[in-house]
Amino acid sequence: VWSYRTVHRGPYDDLATPYVVALVRLQEGVVVLTHVVLVDPADVRCDMAVELTFQPLREGVQLPVFRPVPRAPS
Secondary structure, eight states: OOEEEEESSOSSTTSOSSEEEEEEEOTTSOEEEEEEOSSOGGGOOTTOOEEEEEEEEETTEEEEEEEEOOOOOO
16 A cells, blocks of 8 residues: 545445545556455555455446455464
């Protein structure tokens, strides 16, 4: 995660909030605008390691999003 913002009030009433919109820098150097999912928005940090996953939107359509990289057990 290069930069992020937590959205507390979405543009539509049926959009669940809060959610995280982030700029994620890929290993190849490309920066993408995306959502960070499957994490409490309060736990998102710059330099957090994330990995690609897909979120189904409707039949046959999936949105590429990112989730935190699972930590290895200590």
